[in-house]
Amino acid sequence: MATSAAPTAAGTEHSATGSAATLLTADDVAMTYRTRRREVTALRGLSLDIGAGEFVALVGRSGCGKSTLLRLLSGLLPATAGQIRVAGQPIDGPPRQARCVFQDYAQSLLPWKTVAGNVRFGLRHAYEPAEGGHDERVAHYLDLVGLGHAADRYPWELSGGMQQRAAIARALAARPQLLFMDEAFSGVDALSRAKLQDVLLHAWAEEGLTVVFVTHDIDEAVYLADRVVVLHPEGRGVLADVRTGLPRPRGQVTTRELPEFLHHRRELLQLVLD
Amino acid sequence: MTTNPTVTRTTGAVPLPATPDAISNESSRTAGAPKRRPWILRALRSRAFGWLVFAAALVAWQRYATANPSPRYATVTDVAVQWWDQILGGPLLTATLQTLRTMLIGYGVAAVLAVVIGVLMARVRLVYVLLEPPLELLRPMPISAVIPLLILYLGIDDAMKISVVALAAFFHILLNAYSGAGSTHRTMMDTARTFGLTWRQTMAEIVIPAAAPSIFVGLRSALAASLVISVVVGMIAGNDGLGHLLMIQQQSFQVTDLIVGAVTIAMLGYALNAAFLFVERRVLHWHFGATRTHD
Numbered sequence: 001m002a003t004s005a006a007p008t009a010a011g012t013e014h015s016a017t018g019s020a021a022t023l024l025t026a027d028d029v030a031m032t033y034r035t036r037r038r039e040v041t042a043l044r045g046l047s048l049d050i051g052a053g054e055f056v057a058l059v060g061r062s063g064c065g066k067s068t069l070l071r072l073l074s075g076l077l078p079a080t081a082g083q084i085r086v087a088g089q090p091i092d093g094p095p096r097q098a099r100c101v102f103q104d105y106a107q108s109l110l111p112w113k114t115v116a117g118n119v120r121f122g123l124r125h126a127y128e129p130a131e132g133g134h135d136e137r138v139a140h141y142l143d144l145v146g147l148g149h150a151a152d153r154y155p156w157e158l159s160g161g162m163q164q165r166a167a168i169a170r171a172l173a174a175r176p177q178l179l180f181m182d183e184a185f186s187g188v189d190a191l192s193r194a195k196l197q198d199v200l201l202h203a204w205a206e207e208g209l210t211v212v213f214v215t216h217d218i219d220e221a222v223y224l225a226d227r228v229v230v231l232h233p234e235g236r237g238v239l240a241d242v243r244t245g246l247p248r249p250r251g252q253v254t255t256r257e258l259p260e261f262l263h264h265r266r267e268l269l270q271l272v273l274d
Numbered sequence: 275m276t277t278n279p280t281v282t283r284t285t286g287a288v289p290l291p292a293t294p295d296a297i298s299n300e301s302s303r304t305a306g307a308p309k310r311r312p313w314i315l316r317a318l319r320s321r322a323f324g325w326l327v328f329a330a331a332l333v334a335w336q337r338y339a340t341a342n343p344s345p346r347y348a349t350v351t352d353v354a355v356q357w358w359d360q361i362l363g364g365p366l367l368t369a370t371l372q373t374l375r376t377m378l379i380g381y382g383v384a385a386v387l388a389v390v391i392g393v394l395m396a397r398v399r400l401v402y403v404l405l406e407p408p409l410e411l412l413r414p415m416p417i418s419a420v421i422p423l424l425i426l427y428l429g430i431d432d433a434m435k436i437s438v439v440a441l442a443a444f445f446h447i448l449l450n451a452y453s454g455a456g457s458t459h460r461t462m463m464d465t466a467r468t469f470g471l472t473w474r475q476t477m478a479e480i481v482i483p484a485a486a487p488s489i490f491v492g493l494r495s496a497l498a499a500s501l502v503i504s505v506v507v508g509m510i511a512g513n514d515g516l517g518h519l520l521m522i523q524q525q526s527f528q529v530t531d532l533i534v535g536a537v538t539i540a541m542l543g544y545a546l547n548a549a550f551l552f553v554e555r556r557v558l559h560w561h562f563g564a565t566r567t568h569d
Contacts, residue, residue, distance in 0.1 A: 075468075094470065100464065102464065104461045107462055108462065108464075111564045112486075112560040121479070
């Protein structure tokens with residue numbers, strides 16, 4: 001059941017990154033929060049290049065600034081120093097070619113619209129206008145995340161995992177080049193989570209996306225990504241940048257049993273814990 | 275609130291619930307077989323029982339008024355017959371329509387203005403800074419204190435009456451629109467930003483729908499206020515409407531007609547509220563659904 005949604009052959013082409021053009025660049029970025037009494041530097045001296053088509057996971061201990069970094073990269077928060085560029089252009093606010101999937105799906109989906117209505121919202125506010133009729137595009141994205149049967153239901157009638165799938169379908173309907181995900185799967189139960197991971201990998205392979213995925217779960221990072229970026233615990237930039245290169249397509253059972261998976265898992269856990 | 279079974283199960287008697295609603299919610303949620311209430315308690319809790327008591331009171335009034343005729347009060351049947359005669363035509367119908375018209379125009383003007391100003395105040399700092407001082411000074415002023423001033427400037431015709439009703443309704447809606455539009459969840463606003471919505475699209479597609487439940491709370495209390503004020507302003511201006519009609523009847527001691535007028539206002543209020551709830555259930559069906567499934 002879970003493996004059926006895993007990436008098809010198209011997914012293997014993706015893993016041959018490295019030669020791809022840089023899509024997202026963070027150049028010596030810093031973020032300092034100013035309160036009336038003091039200044040708190042959440043992040044400084046961070047530089048990162050992400051190529052088109054990559055699947056990158058950002059991990060690190062809590063308080064390392066990984067969510068701050070994602071808000072900076074997605075343009076929701078202006079950096080206090082340094083520069084972020086998308087396709088070579090310095091950003092000033094959320095870049096047009098990016099969409100976000102938030103952890104708090106219940107506050108992100110529009111409760112007054114059905115699941116199909118939410119996907120239609122993504123189509124209406126798309127980076128690239130959809131080809132073909134709206135209805136068939138809606139059906140396409142709902143099928144892509146396995147929600148074809150729930151089109152006419154309201155988000156609050158669905159389980160957490162299904163709501164997050166609807167949020168992914170809505171983001172994909174906007175045909176972004178970049179997808180930012182902030183702890184997107186931490187609010188759902190373990191089984192739904194495994195299903196969501198495979199839905200995401202499938203969609204990534206199908207839609208030719210670049211994904212930046214913030215998580216505190218090392219297993220999830222290794223399972224999903226080709227590249228795991230570990231942030232320094234005190235917000236001093238990148239601690240390690242690990243290219244895992246696990247074979248695709250990935251399967252919840254087989255991939256997690258691979259010696260390379262266990263090797264990277266151990267390596268990354270030690271990096272995060274020490 | 276929950277009654278602990280080990281403590282309360284002493285005799286066969288059912289302990290009287292402290293607050294009936296809290297208990298009924300509790301028992302409908304617990305998975306164990308809910309104890310079926312004795313029929314007498316179920317009957318006492320039904321809405322029909324309340325109406326039955328009301329009907330009994332009417333019967334008692336009727337019998338008393340027939341047994342002790344007096345010009346100081348009227349029988350229920352007299353009131354009913356009079357009402358039926360007058361509502362089909364004549365001064366009562368005219369007055370009702372005049373009051374209803376004043377009320378609906380004033381309410382409509384207030385609704386549009388208050389929603390627009392409330393949303394702008396919540397979302398545009400400059401509008402808030404400019405409008406907060408005058409509105410905060412105007413708000414606590416009793417509407418009756420403003421009427422003489424408005425009569426001076428606007429006379430005693432439609433312009434004045436509609437303004438008074440609009441003013442009375444305005445603040446109920448404004449405060450709720452303001453707080454609703456100001457409390458859109460951050461993730462919802464981030465969603466709007468990342469999907470590249472313009473300011474106007476964000477207002478129309480995110481902020482106003484999200485504020486709709488709050489706006490409806492304001493619209494509902496404003497509806498009640500509008501009806502009261504549209505009757506009162508007719509009394510003060512003294513030229514038309516139900517308020518004016520009631521004053522004339524009071525002066526000529528027509529008790530039956532006075533009661534007929536009061537009954538008409540009550541029924542008008544009931545009908546307006548029912549219509550409001552009908553619209554609200556349709557517009558906010560998603561909200562009622564979402565809050566019902568939420569724990």
